[in-house]
Amino acid sequence: MSGTRFAFEVRPQIPPQLAHLETFANDLLYSWDRTIRRLFSRLDPELWEQTGHNPKVFLRRVSQERLLDAAEDRIFMEDYNRAVFAYDAYQRERPSWGVEQHLDPEKDLVAYFCAEFGFHESLPIYSGGLGILAGDHCKAASDLGVPFVAVGILYRQGYFTQTIDNQGNQVAHYHPTRFEDLPIAPARDAQGNELTVTVDVQGREVALKVWRARAGHIQLILLDSDLERNTEHDRRITYQLYGGDRTTRIQQEIVLGIGGVRALRALGLAPTVWHINEGHAAFSILERVRELVAQGQDFSSAWEAVAAGTVFTTHTPVPAGHDIFDHGLMLEHFSPFTEALGVSPADFLALGAYPENEHGFNQTALALRGSRFHNGVSRIHGDVASRMESYVWPQVPPEDNPMGYVTNGVHVPTFLASEWANLFDMRFGREWRRELNNPAYWQRIDDIPDHLYWSVHQTLKSELIARVHRQLTIQHRRNGCSEAEIERITRYLDPQDTEILLIGFARRFATYKRATLLFSDPERLAHLVNDPKRPVIFLFAGKAHPQDEPGKQLIRTIHEMASRPEFEGKILLLEGYDMALARAMVTGVDVWLNTPRYPLEASGTSGQKAGINGVINLSVLDGWWGEGYDGENGWAIAPHGPEFDDAYRDHQEAQDLFNLLENQVVPLYYDRTALTGNGRLPSATPEGWIAKSKASMRTLLPRYSTHRMVMDYVTKLYSAASSHQATLCEAGLARAGELARWKEKVRRAWPNVRIRALGAPPEGVPAGGALPIDVAVNLDGLDPNDVVVECVVGREDELGEFIPVEAHRLAPGDKNDQGETLFHLELHPSLPGLQFYQIRLFPYHPHLAHRFETGLMLWL
Numbered sequence: 001m002s003g004t005r006f007a008f009e010v011r012p013q014i015p016p017q018l019a020h021l022e023t024f025a026n027d028l029l030y031s032w033d034r035t036i037r038r039l040f041s042r043l044d045p046e047l048w049e050q051t052g053h054n055p056k057v058f059l060r061r062v063s064q065e066r067l068l069d070a071a072e073d074r075i076f077m078e079d080y081n082r083a084v085f086a087y088d089a090y091q092r093e094r095p096s097w098g099v100e101q102h103l104d105p106e107k108d109l110v111a112y113f114c115a116e117f118g119f120h121e122s123l124p125i126y127s128g129g130l131g132i133l134a135g136d137h138c139k140a141a142s143d144l145g146v147p148f149v150a151v152g153i154l155y156r157q158g159y160f161t162q163t164i165d166n167q168g169n170q171v172a173h174y175h176p177t178r179f180e181d182l183p184i185a186p187a188r189d190a191q192g193n194e195l196t197v198t199v200d201v202q203g204r205e206v207a208l209k210v211w212r213a214r215a216g217h218i219q220l221i222l223l224d225s226d227l228e229r230n231t232e233h234d235r236r237i238t239y240q241l242y243g244g245d246r247t248t249r250i251q252q253e254i255v256l257g258i259g260g261v262r263a264l265r266a267l268g269l270a271p272t273v274w275h276i277n278e279g280h281a282a283f284s285i286l287e288r289v290r291e292l293v294a295q296g297q298d299f300s301s302a303w304e305a306v307a308a309g310t311v312f313t314t315h316t317p318v319p320a321g322h323d324i325f326d327h328g329l330m331l332e333h334f335s336p337f338t339e340a341l342g343v344s345p346a347d348f349l350a351l352g353a354y355p356e357n358e359h360g361f362n363q364t365a366l367a368l369r370g371s372r373f374h375n376g377v378s379r380i381h382g383d384v385a386s387r388m389e390s391y392v393w394p395q396v397p398p399e400d401n402p403m404g405y406v407t408n409g410v411h412v413p414t415f416l417a418s419e420w421a422n423l424f425d426m427r428f429g430r431e432w433r434r435e436l437n438n439p440a441y442w443q444r445i446d447d448i449p450d451h452l453y454w455s456v457h458q459t460l461k462s463e464l465i466a467r468v469h470r471q472l473t474i475q476h477r478r479n480g481c482s483e484a485e486i487e488r489i490t491r492y493l494d495p496q497d498t499e500i501l502l503i504g505f506a507r508r509f510a511t512y513k514r515a516t517l518l519f520s521d522p523e524r525l526a527h528l529v530n531d532p533k534r535p536v537i538f539l540f541a542g543k544a545h546p547q548d549e550p551g552k553q554l555i556r557t558i559h560e561m562a563s564r565p566e567f568e569g570k571i572l573l574l575e576g577y578d579m580a581l582a583r584a585m586v587t588g589v590d591v592w593l594n595t596p597r598y599p600l601e602a603s604g605t606s607g608q609k610a611g612i613n614g615v616i617n618l619s620v621l622d623g624w625w626g627e628g629y630d631g632e633n634g635w636a637i638a639p640h641g642p643e644f645d646d647a648y649r650d651h652q653e654a655q656d657l658f659n660l661l662e663n664q665v666v667p668l669y670y671d672r673t674a675l676t677g678n679g680r681l682p683s684a685t686p687e688g689w690i691a692k693s694k695a696s697m698r699t700l701l702p703r704y705s706t707h708r709m710v711m712d713y714v715t716k717l718y719s720a721a722s723s724h725q726a727t728l729c730e731a732g733l734a735r736a737g738e739l740a741r742w743k744e745k746v747r748r749a750w751p752n753v754r755i756r757a758l759g760a761p762p763e764g765v766p767a768g769g770a771l772p773i774d775v776a777v778n779l780d781g782l783d784p785n786d787v788v789v790e791c792v793v794g795r796e797d798e799l800g801e802f803i804p805v806e807a808h809r810l811a812p813g814d815k816n817d818q819g820e821t822l823f824h825l826e827l828h829p830s831l832p833g834l835q836f837y838q839i840r841l842f843p844y845h846p847h848l849a850h851r852f853e854t855g856l857m858l859w860l
Contacts, residue, residue: 012064015071020084025055026183028215029090031120032139032414034421035083042079043070053580054122057181090216095145098711102719105147110718111271112137112150113260113281115252116159116241117220121579123182123213124158125222127241128508128543130315132579133377133605134277136411140706142216143413146714149269151260151281153252154184154211154222157240162543164575166479168559172546174240184213184222187267196227197262201251202332206234208255210263221267223259242545250325250333253363257283261291272722275311275713276371279323279363285310285370286351290340297733299342300740303370305733308849309725310371311717313406314364316602317384318512323363325352330361355391368392372724372849373717376405377603380626384599393855396842402850406716407624408603409709412436412701415609417587419456423448436707445698453694454685457614461502462495464588467581468539468574469493475575492537492569501536501669503618504589504610506577509544509551512600516557518593520654522566528661529570534670536661539589541574541581586610590689591665594619595657597649598639611700614693618665620653628704633695635660668692724849739847743854745782746843750856752780755789755841757860758822771827773810775839775860776820784812788844788851789823793837802836810839 014022021039030036040058041048043066051057070076095105103110114134118126126132134150141148156179160172187195187210195210207227213220225238236244237251244252261284264271276282285306292302315321327349331338338348351369352361368374368389376382382405386398393401413421413433424432427448435441469490476486492500509515518525518538529536540558544551555573562571574581586592592610594601594617601623608624611617617634619625629636637656640649674683702708728736758774765771773791789810794803810823829835839860842852 009060011060012062012067014059015067017071017077018067018080020080020087021055021059024083024087025059026185026214027087028119028123028183028213028220029087029142030055030183031122031135031215032411033083033087034413034418035079035086039076039080039083042076043067052121054181056122056183093145093217095147099144099146099714102714103147103722105145108147108273108718108722109269109271110141110146110148110273110275111260111264111269112141112148112275112277113256113284114150114152114277115256115280117150117152118579119215124177125152125155125241127159129605130278133315133408136409136414136605136706137277137710138215138218138220139411139414140409140710142218144707144710144714145217146710146718148218149264149271150215150218150220151256151264152220152222153238153241153256154179154224155238155241156224156226157243159241160543160546162575162577163478164475164555164559164573166481168556168563168573170544170546170552170555179211179224182213184211186210187212187221187263189266195263195266197223197259197266199254199259199262200336201234201237201254203336204231204234206230206237206255208238208259208263210266221260221263223255223263225255246325246329249323250329253280253283253323254333257281257285258287260284261287265291271309272725273309273311273718274306274721275313275718276367277313278315279312279367282312282363282367282370285366286334286337286341289370290337292733293340293342298737298740300744301733301737304740304743305725305728305736307370307372308728308736309721311373311375311713311721312367312371313375313377314367314385314389315377317381317388317600318510319356324357324360325363327359327361364389365392372402372853373721374403375717376403377408378624378627379405379407380599380622381405381602384602393852395857396852396855397857400852401855402853404716406709406712407627407704408605408608409704409706410605410608410612411706412612415583415586415612416701417456417460417583417613419459420587420613423452423456435702436705437702437711439699439702442698442702445694448694450685450687450690453614454690457693458498460588460613461498461590464584465493465498465502466495467584468572469495471574471576471581472572489569489572492535501534501591501666502539502589503536503591503593504539504541504585504615505593505595506539506541506582506585507594507604507606509542509554510548511550511554512597514595514597514650515540515542515554516561517595517650517654517657519557519561520650521658522561522564524658526566528658528666530566531666534666535570536666537570537572538593539572539574539585541577541585543577582606582609586615587613589615590669591615592617592619594625595637595653596620596622597646598622598641605704608700608704611696612704614697616689616692616696618657618660624704628700630695630699632692633699634692635664720849728847735847739845742786742845743843746786746854746856749780749782750843752778753782753787753841753858754778755839755858755860756820757839765829767832769828771829773825773827773837773839775810775823776816776818777823777841778818778820782843784821784823786843786845787841789839789841791825791827791837791839793827793829793831793835795831795835802838805831805835 024030024036040055044062116126116131118131118135138150157174157176160174163171189195196207198205198207207229209224211222226235288306289302338345352366354362354365376385386401386403390398558573562573586609592607592615594607604623607617620637620639637653668688672683673680674687755777791808792804794805797803810825813822815821842857843854
């Protein structure tokens with residue numbers, strides 16, 4: 001039919017007794033409160049799906065009749081009133097005791113900057129793991145009552161939706177978002193006017209509209225450049241998440257970092273802690289320094305004051321994940337800014353210097369230099385990051401530098417299936433929600449009867465199988481497949497038959513994640529999946545970045561393997577990976593497969609989401625699994641180190657993967673016997689499998705929740721940053737200035753500082769005796785109190801590596817005839833037998849956040 005098609009909505013009037021539905025629709029709390037979402041779904045399940053689970057759009061399109069019927073439905077109104085009561089009670093909750101022990105809700109405020117936030121599929125301003133993690137961080141901050149505000153960008157066109165054509169090509173579809181469909185509202189000033197702030201972009205004043213979203217106890221501030229007063233080019237700065245070229249990227253980061261600070265100021269908010277979640281928001285450091293310089297402070301004092309209250313989290317060991325801008329591009333955008341800072345262009349560019357590219361400005365380097373509290377996102381990643389970023393502290397051994405770690409977690413109320421939550425309510429009461437950080441509490445998982453536990457898992461698996469069948473049918477029908485071909489592809493997907501082993505792999509398709517490792521031995525794989533007594537299905541889903549050609553090739557490879565006759569119906573590739581599909585997969589598969597190339601998986605939270613739902617992890621010991629695996633709660637592939645070439649590592653680890661699948665995973669799943677007093681007898685449930693599944697849930701749920709993660713940030717980083725900034729900013733930044741001048745003095749003198757031993761050390765001392773240690777130090781004008789001389793005592797391991805055990809400080813004394821300061825220690829060894837010691841010298845000041853933050857250290 002020719003002609004233009006015009007759309008309009010018939011919008012209902014919300015009955016007064018259902019007025020809270022509009023409140024629910026405008027609070028992102030719905031993204032993690034299933035009780036609220038269930039109300040919308042019950043009103044019209046089909047419309048709820050059609051509107052993409054978007055409450056605001058749903059309320060505009062639901063029929064008046066359904067609303068009126070619901071208002072007269074006693075059961076619905078009872079559920080509605082319970083939801084209203086729970087919502088109001090949540091809003092009245094005080095911060096948790098642990099938070100109030102470390103932060104003062106009346107004085108402290110954490111400002112959390114991130115380029116993307118993944119609260120829910122109805123707010124499409126996220127692309128993947130970083131955004132989901134940021135959304136979970138915000139949700140847990142709300143649950144715990146952390147004084148918290150999040151800052152991001154409101155993209156007119158968020159990340160793409162994905163289809164896969166009949167050749168296996170990823171097709172990216174971009175859909176501009178209607179802001180009136182989102183749970184946001186314009187921020188307003190005291191006079192009620194819509195709030196805007198401006199940033200300078202290459203000499204142009206770019207206006208940014210400030211939007212607010214409510215998320216339980218916290219608020220999310222979003223910036224938007226799509227305003228009529230801006231040029232067409234500038235309107236497009238915030239148009240697309242991770243879109244455009246390097247110029248677009250630097251301009252987006254100016255909006256996020258500089259515009260974000262200005263938006264908070266315009267709103268009258270005064271953060272005491274500034275958390276930069278990945279380097280995209282590092283320019284916020286420069287803006288805060290500029291503010292202080294404009295108030296009359298010198299650059300160095302302002303820098304110390306700003307850094308004191310800044311927390312920086314790095315999320316990836318992959319070099320491509322760190323934004324680097326050419327010096328020319330930086331000066332194009334920041335020449336006037338350098339003048340406002342009072343520094344030369346060369347000194348400005350040095351803030352982002354790093355060894356690999358002398359002409360590049362590294363946002364990670366800027367964030368590290370401009371913060372005093374830094375962390376990776378797992379124990380392994382913390383170690384990797386301490387080595388990768390060791391250039392910031394060049395003389396300090398990586399294991400001693402200020403880089404720490406806080407292992408990522410997942411928001412349990414969001415990702416724990418409602419079926420599990422209902423079971424916990426039935427078995428444990430509602431108290432379990434307050435015990436998410438208590439490992440001892442979760443031992444009771446073992447008390448759940450096996451048949452009941454298995455029934456819940458099989459229900460979730462059935463729901464996933466039905467969804468996969470439905471989605472694959474649509475996907476292949478659109479691609480022109482015949483009905484007979486679709487029937488062959490989906491013939492093993494029967495929601496009534498959940499006995500087949502289902503293994504899931506779903507994440508961003510990047511080469512280091514090795515999605516195709518399984519295909520290194522097709523013959524062995526075919527034998528595995530086609531065993532008539534013990535068949536296996538592998539279910540793949542995920543997106544590749546639109547500019548990542550190798551990542552898109554991975555998708556084509558999986559498609560090609562899935563199309564081969566021997567794998568038809570046993571290897572399945574789903575398109576359209578998003579939060580909704582992710583929730584279904586991490587709750588419905590039997591095994592979660594993860595095969596990253598060590599040590600490139602910073603954390604990886606999809607396995608955590610699976611594990612808390614009783615899905616068993618089979619993963620390389622990288623990221624979070626390196627500390628989460630305990631030998632009983634899953635399976636582990638021991639990685640080969642980067643000293644081996646990639647081909648060798650891939651081959652060996654693929655063999656390990658197949659060995660585990662063939663000898664442990666598949667046999668355990670299909671073992672339907674139970675150990676009794678009369679030996680092993682047939683059983684209706686896989687006893688051994690259930691035990692391992694319970695171990696997964698029991699051990700991972702309390703350790704890898706974002707409630708634990710956020711409390712780690714509060715206790716280890718936020719509290720320290722708030723206190724440190726308060727200390728340095730006393731008396732008009734007097735202590736910040738003192739510390740800045742001290743650092744400048746130390747840096748000038750350090751090239752001439754020397755340390756030497758006095759006398760030969762004895763080869764042994766009697767038990768209970770003392771070992772005298774004397775050294776002389778040329779301080780080149782520094783005071784003895786400006787340094788620490790330390791004796792580090794330890795053992796050697798089997799490889800001859802020195803393992804520190806304890807450290808002892810040498811006391812300063814008089815000067816010798818050469819003008820050197822003498823330091824002495826009477827070492828009383830606490831270790832028996834053969835041991836070793838080393839002497840190190842490093843600068844010391846009582847107002848350092850970390851004893852080695854200067855990056856300066858000399859070893860005798």
